[in-house]
Amino acid sequence: MTAPGAPAGQQTVRRHNLSLITTALAAAPSSRAELAQRTGLTKATVSSLVDDLITRAIVVEGEPANGGVGRPARPVRLDPDGPVALGVEINVDYTAACVLDLTGELRCYQRHVVENRANGAAEVIEQAAAVARAVLAEAGQPLLGAGLALPGVVADDGTLLRAPNLPGLAGARPGMQLADALGAPVLVVDNEANLGALASLRADPAAGPDFVYVSGEIGVGAGLVVAGKLFRGASGFAGELGHVVVTQDGPDCGCGGRGCVEQYAGQDVLLRTAGQPDLERLEAAVTARDPAALIAVAQAGSALGVGLASLLNVIDLPKVVLGGMYARLFAAITPPLTIQLNRRVLAPRRPGRLSRSPLGGDAAVRGAAGAVLDRALSDPAGVDWPAIV
Amino acid sequence: MTAPGAPAGQQTVRRHNLSLITTALAAAPSSRAELAQRTGLTKATVSSLVDDLITRAIVVEGEPANGGVGRPARPVRLDPDGPVALGVEINVDYTAACVLDLTGELRCYQRHVVENRANGAAEVIEQAAAVARAVLAEAGQPLLGAGLALPGVVADDGTLLRAPNLPGLAGARPGMQLADALGAPVLVVDNEANLGALASLRADPAAGPDFVYVSGEIGVGAGLVVAGKLFRGASGFAGELGHVVVTQDGPDCGCGGRGCVEQYAGQDVLLRTAGQPDLERLEAAVTARDPAALIAVAQAGSALGVGLASLLNVIDLPKVVLGGMYARLFAAITPPLTIQLNRRVLAPRRPGRLSRSPLGGDAAVRGAAGAVLDRALSDPAGVDWPAIV
DNA sequence: CGATTAAGTTCAACCACTGAACAAATAGCA
DNA sequence: TGCTATTTGTTCAGTGGTTGAACTTAATCG
Numbered sequence: 001m002t003a004p005g006a007p008a009g010q011q012t013v014r015r016h017n018l019s020l021i022t023t024a025l026a027a028a029p030s031s032r033a034e035l036a037q038r039t040g041l042t043k044a045t046v047s048s049l050v051d052d053l054i055t056r057a058i059v060v061e062g063e064p065a066n067g068g069v070g071r072p073a074r075p076v077r078l079d080p081d082g083p084v085a086l087g088v089e090i091n092v093d094y095t096a097a098c099v100l101d102l103t104g105e106l107r108c109y110q111r112h113v114v115e116n117r118a119n120g121a122a123e124v125i126e127q128a129a130a131v132a133r134a135v136l137a138e139a140g141q142p143l144l145g146a147g148l149a150l151p152g153v154v155a156d157d158g159t160l161l162r163a164p165n166l167p168g169l170a171g172a173r174p175g176m177q178l179a180d181a182l183g184a185p186v187l188v189v190d191n192e193a194n195l196g197a198l199a200s201l202r203a204d205p206a207a208g209p210d211f212v213y214v215s216g217e218i219g220v221g222a223g224l225v226v227a228g229k230l231f232r233g234a235s236g237f238a239g240e241l242g243h244v245v246v247t248q249d250g251p252d253c254g255c256g257g258r259g260c261v262e263q264y265a266g267q268d269v270l271l272r273t274a275g276q277p278d279l280e281r282l283e284a285a286v287t288a289r290d291p292a293a294l295i296a297v298a299q300a301g302s303a304l305g306v307g308l309a310s311l312l313n314v315i316d317l318p319k320v321v322l323g324g325m326y327a328r329l330f331a332a333i334t335p336p337l338t339i340q341l342n343r344r345v346l347a348p349r350r351p352g353r354l355s356r357s358p359l360g361g362d363a364a365v366r367g368a369a370g371a372v373l374d375r376a377l378s379d380p381a382g383v384d385w386p387a388i389v
Numbered sequence: 390m391t392a393p394g395a396p397a398g399q400q401t402v403r404r405h406n407l408s409l410i411t412t413a414l415a416a417a418p419s420s421r422a423e424l425a426q427r428t429g430l431t432k433a434t435v436s437s438l439v440d441d442l443i444t445r446a447i448v449v450e451g452e453p454a455n456g457g458v459g460r461p462a463r464p465v466r467l468d469p470d471g472p473v474a475l476g477v478e479i480n481v482d483y484t485a486a487c488v489l490d491l492t493g494e495l496r497c498y499q500r501h502v503v504e505n506r507a508n509g510a511a512e513v514i515e516q517a518a519a520v521a522r523a524v525l526a527e528a529g530q531p532l533l534g535a536g537l538a539l540p541g542v543v544a545d546d547g548t549l550l551r552a553p554n555l556p557g558l559a560g561a562r563p564g565m566q567l568a569d570a571l572g573a574p575v576l577v578v579d580n581e582a583n584l585g586a587l588a589s590l591r592a593d594p595a596a597g598p599d600f601v602y603v604s605g606e607i608g609v610g611a612g613l614v615v616a617g618k619l620f621r622g623a624s625g626f627a628g629e630l631g632h633v634v635v636t637q638d639g640p641d642c643g644c645g646g647r648g649c650v651e652q653y654a655g656q657d658v659l660l661r662t663a664g665q666p667d668l669e670r671l672e673a674a675v676t677a678r679d680p681a682a683l684i685a686v687a688q689a690g691s692a693l694g695v696g697l698a699s700l701l702n703v704i705d706l707p708k709v710v711l712g713g714m715y716a717r718l719f720a721a722i723t724p725p726l727t728i729q730l731n732r733r734v735l736a737p738r739r740p741g742r743l744s745r746s747p748l749g750g751d752a753a754v755r756g757a758a759g760a761v762l763d764r765a766l767s768d769p770a771g772v773d774w775p776a777i778v
Numbered sequence: 779c780g781a782t783t784a785a786g787t788t789c790a791a792c793c794a795c796t797g798a799a800c801a802a803a804t805a806g807c808a
Numbered sequence: 809t810g811c812t813a814t815t816t817g818t819t820c821a822g823t824g825g826t827t828g829a830a831c832t833t834a835a836t837c838g
Contacts, residue, residue, distance in 0.1 A: 005412075007429040008405040009826055010793045016397040017795085033816055040396040045795055047817060064803085070815025071803040153735065162735065210623035222703075226623070233705025234599035234615070237736040240702040245733070247636045247648075248695045257698065257733035259636075306637045307699075309646065313629040314611075314700050316622025344634070344646035346542065346551065347626040398795055399825045406826090422785055434826055436786060453834085459784025460834040780838095787832070793825090801818075808811085 014049075015381045017041060021049050022078070022377040025059060026104065027205070031073030050076055057082055058102070058380055078102040078377075083386045084139055085376070086146040087369030088178065089192065090128050092117050092165045092218055096362070097131040099139040100369040102377075104202060108135040109362070120168045121177065129181035142386035144376055147188035147368030148175050149195045151217060156236045158189040164254060165218050188371040193239055193323075194230055195367030197223025200321050200357055202370045207355065210317045214241065214308070215364075216325035218267050224315060231315075242266065244307040264303030267325055270296055279325060286332045294332065301333035305340025312345045319350070323357035330356045403438075404770045406430060410438050411467070411766040414448060415493065416594070420462030439465055446471055447491070447769055467491040467766075472531045472775045474765070475524070476758030477567065478538040478581065479517050481506050481554045481607055485751070486520040488528040489758040491766075493591060497524040498751070509557045510566065518570035531775035533765055536577035536757030537564050538584045540606060545625045547578040553643060554607050577760040582628055582712075583619055584756030586612025589710050589746055591759045596744065599706045603630065603697070604753075605714035607656050613704060620704075631655065633696040653692030656714055659685055668714060675721045683721065690722035694729025701734045708739070712746035719745045 020039045024030065030038065036046045053059040060079045064072040082102045089096045096111040110131055116124050136143060152163030158175040160166075175189035188195075197213035200223075209228035215221045220242035224231040232238050242262035243255050250259025263269060267279070274296035276282040285293035308320060320341075326333055334354060342349060357363055376383045409428045413419065419427060425435045442448040449468045453461035471491045478485045485500040499520055505513050525532060541552030547564040549555075564578035577584075586602035589612075598617035604610045609631035613620040621627050631651035632644050639648025652658060656668070663685035665671040674682035697709060709730075715722055723743060731738060746752055765772045 005409070007409060007434075007826090008402045010399070010402070010795090012405075013397045013399065013402055013794060013825095016401075020394070020396060031816075042796055043817065044797080044819085045396075047819095048794085064816095066804075068815080069805045069813075071801095071817075073816060224703075231704075234707050235705060235736065237705035238703065240705075240735050243702045243733065243735055244699040245635065245695050247638070248692070249636070255733065255735060260733075303637070306634050310633040310696075310699050311703050313632045314613075314627065314703050315620075316624060316626035316629075318623050344632065344644065344649075346629050346632055346644060347624065396795090399793095399823080402794095402825060420785070431827055432786065433788085433828075436788095437825085453785095455835070457784080458782075458836045460786075460832095462785060782835100782837075784835085785833080788830085790827105790829095792827080794823105795825105796821105796823080798821095799819085802816080804814085804816100806811100806813080808809100 015379060017045065018049055018052065018380050019378050021046065021053060022058065022380050025076065025078050026373075026377050029062070029075050029077030031075055033073060035076070053380065056380065056385060058385065080105065081141065083142045083144040085144050085369040085372035086132055086136060086184070087149070087365040087367070087372070088128050088132050088146055089149040089365040089368060090116060090124060090166070090169070090174065091149075091151050091192070091364075095124075095128045095131050096365045097128070097135045098362070098365045098369055099135050099141075100366070100373060101141070102373065104370065104373060106366070107141075108138040109365075110135050111362075116168070117165055118168075121172050121174070124166075124168055125174060125177045125181055129178060132178075132182055143184050144383075144386060145185045145187040145372045146178065146182065147190075147195065147370075147372045148178055148186055149190065149192045149364035149368040150174060151192055151219065153237060153240070154189055154191050156232075187375055188368060190230075190232075190236075190368075190371070191221060192217060192364035193221030194223040194232065195371060196323050196357070196359070196363035197225050197321075197367065198230060198371050198374070199359055199363040199367030200323070201225055201228065202366070203359055207319055207321060211319035211321055212239075212308070212311065212315075212317050213321045213323055213357065213363075214304070214326055215323050216265070216267065216327075220262050220266055220304070222311065224317065226315070226317070241307055241311055244310050246303045246306050261303060261307035265300040265307070270300045270325075273299065279328065283328055286329060297329055297332045298336045301336035302340055304333070305337040306344065308337070309341055309344035312341070312347065316347055318347070318353065320354050321357050322354065323359070323363050324361065327357045327360060404768060406434065407438055407441065407769050408767050410435065410442060411447065411769050414465065414467050415762075415766050418451070418464050418466030420464055422462060424465070442769065445769065445774060447774065469494065470530065472533040473528055474533050474758040474761035475521055475535040475573070476538070476754040476756070476761070477517055477521050477535055478754040478757060479505060479513060479555070479558070479563065480538075480540050480581065480753075484513075484517050484520050485754045486517070486524045487751070487754045487758055488524050488530075489755065489762060490530070491762065493759065493762060495755070496530075497527040498754075499524050500751075505557070506554055507557075510561050510563070513555075513557055514563060514566045514570055518567060521567075521571055532573050533772075533775060534574045534576040534761045535567065535571065536579075536584065536759075536761045537567055537575055538579065538581045538753035538757040539563060540581055540608065542626060542629070543578055543580050545621075576764055577757060579619075579621075579625075579757075579760070580610060581606060581753035582610030583612040583621065584760060585712050585746070585748070585752035586614050586710075586756065587619060587760050587763070588748055588752040588756030589712070590614055590617065591755070592748055596708055596710060600708035600710055601697070601700065601704075601706050602710045602712055602746065602752075603693075603715055604712050605654070605656065605716075609651050609655055609693070611700065613706065615704070615706070630696055630700055633699050635692045635695050650692060650696035654689040654696070659689045659714075662688065668717065672717055675718060686718055686721045687725045690725035691729055693722070694726040695733070697726070698730055698733035701730070701736065705736055707736070707742065709743050710746050711743065712748070712752050713750065716746045716749060
């Protein structure tokens with residue numbers, strides 16, 4: 001089922017159905033009878049599966065809720081005091097970590113401003129491990145595993161390729177190093193755009209199972225969510241929105257090409273055009289309706305719209321969620337962006353196509369932890385669950 | 390397994406394993422013992438599954454092949470005299486149909502030149518049905534179902550949207566109409582690029598499970614194959630390479646945008662720039678090294694390369710297969726295209742990234758029939774197999 | 779002609795889901 | 809208080825599917 005091409009047996013069925021239960025419970029706690037309805041399984045089967053999950057200490061039974069007629073239902077839910085997932089984000093100018101419990105609730109969060117741009121790999125990793133240890137100690141629950149978000153292209157094997165703003169880590173496998181430093185498994189390593197997309201999926205399931213999350217940091221990236229799953233392409237390079245072409249003979253780009261989105265809508269270019277030193281000032285200038293800032297943002301939005309239109313014509317997703325820098329500049333950047341999308345995207349226009357990520361700068365860390373949860377909950381039988389305290 | 394979110398039972402396992410056998414046999418006929426090795430199933434299970442498929446008249450047993458020591462193996466293969474799949478292609482200036490047997494072998498093929506551009510829906514469909522009936526009569530085997538390839542964007546429900554060169558059919562559901570005319574189920578309706586991609590997958594499995602097939606007809610389309618399956622996006626609009634942007638303020642495009650790939654590398658523009666009336670003349674001029682033709686093709690190739698680079702940066706596929714017009718101009722169009730790809734694609738360069746479709750203009754029809762086979766063979770228990778003669 | 783080798787079949791065991799009957803726990807009502 | 813209706817959750821025999829081992833079949837080799 002999960003693995004096509006692999007032989008299936010009864011255990012395969014069991015794993016699949018266990019996963020049905022856990023994902024149903026991740027959406028909402030339910031009684032056994034309700035789960036049977038929601039999943040389409042029999043009451044008997046649900047009982048057996050839930051018993052299984054209870055002995056595995058993944059779910060717990062609540063107190064019967066009285067009120068209606070008939071035998072009161074006993075709610076079953078993912079154990080909020082069970083094992084937790086750790087999210088770590090190493091970025092250019094900060095390091096962050098958070099802990100999510102099994103229900104997806106945020107238990108702890110810390111963000112430290114650090115100039116990682118100049119630091120070497122060992123330093124960066126140790127610093128991240130320190131933040132991680134701090135949040136873990138604060139949470140005080142057994143650890144399921146960690147997820148790591150990085151600002152750059154991450155290959156399937158966890159190698160960080162192309163991290164122009166984090167030269168110290170480029171070419172390394174930060175996931176392995178962090179695992180060593182923490183003494184805990186790092187189950188997911190991916191770039192901030194992809195993990196930000198996962199966080200958006202988790203934060204707002206109503207946004208639907210298909211959307212693009214646009215991460216506007218120093219670079220411009222996109223996380224593609226198709227059918228509720230991250231689309232990473234053949235080897236993890238998908239979603240490089242920053243290097244989609246806006247004008248074939250436009251300004252030279254660090255990637256070797258010319259006229260890439262990043263040369264119009266990247267943070268460096270945007271700040272330079274607007275004549276502002278940093279994002280805070282730019283935001284202030286925009287709200288103060290400074291003409292140079294407004295024009296710069298409009299130009300960036302238009303170019304981003306052109307690139308997004310190409311992207312949407314290639315992969316056809318109905319929604320766009322703006323994150324990072326673009327979430328902060330949402331009001332100013334949306335109009336020119338929308339114009340380009342409406343003009344150039346072939347698929348029928350949808351109301352509410354554009355939305356703003358509610359997570360702000362925390363999307364990637366939360367996505368890193370969330371990805372670990374997803375892994376565990378989507379195949380509860382295939383994961384080593386830590387012993388319960 | 391196939392359907393995530395659906396409860397699984399033993400029959401689910403059976404369906405999955407049946408499909409394992411049929412897809413293994415589609416790749417190569419094998420004895421039961423060999424199938425057991427290839428699929429990872431037990432000899433006992435394979436025997437049971439094969440018996441099942443034999444009573445369903447999907448596979449047949451061959452004569453024992455002597456030679457080695459031990460009991461000789463009895464080869465099992467998909468029945469070449471079993472039901473067949475019909476492929477139909479309605480295009481701007483021709484209509485084609487073909488029949489593939491279960492093994493994927495081409496049994497019959499016909500292509501009729503017709504000016505469909507001017508015709509109404511009823512006429513076009515009836516003409517296509519006539520060609521289809523002709524090849525079916527020639528094949529004389531029971532029909533599994535039909536697949537239909539169309540030049541335009543096809544929605545998930547089979548409606549033909551955006552067929553600028555086939556106004557008679559735009560907005561219609563040609564699949565339904567063809568089904569009525571033929572009195573046979575039309576199981577697959579899709580655009581020529583997607584089905585051409587499937588045909589390439591079938592014709593050259595070595596090309597790998599991940600590639601883009603570029604269809605250069607009047608319009609420019611791309612069929613995206615990811616993990617051996619067609620990627621259609623959220624609602625079937627994926628792969629619109631023709632409307633990826635090359636230059637944001639380039640020439641106006643029929644789609645409402647500006648500077649789309651089609652305005653540089655589409656057939657109409659290419660012929661006009663080269664000063665040639667049709668493709669045959671253009672090809673001749675290119676082989677005769679006519680300067681205007683060479684320049685026109687080089688410009689088109691370069692622009693196509695820019696668009697493809699954006700596409701590959703968005704979806705990260707390791708291979709590009711050129712079909713249709715671009716396959717015919719392969720030698721001339723490849724150099725400028727390669728330059729752009731090498732310059733702009735972020736993923737590491739691969740040897741042999743670019744190849745030429747071996748199927749020429751027949752890719753889409755064959756893909757249409759092949760898609761029907763895929764459907765049937767990937768879920769043999771879920772398909773109504775026609776009664777055997 | 780017997781030994782060896784490999785292919786394919788048979789069969790008891792096992793595992794997981796199913797459906798129906800049943801037990802449990804509550805509200806409503808006389 | 810007790811009876812009924814109602815809904816939840818459990819129990820259990822039945823079914824369908826895979827497994828592994830033993831067995832049969834059919835060939836080559838010496």
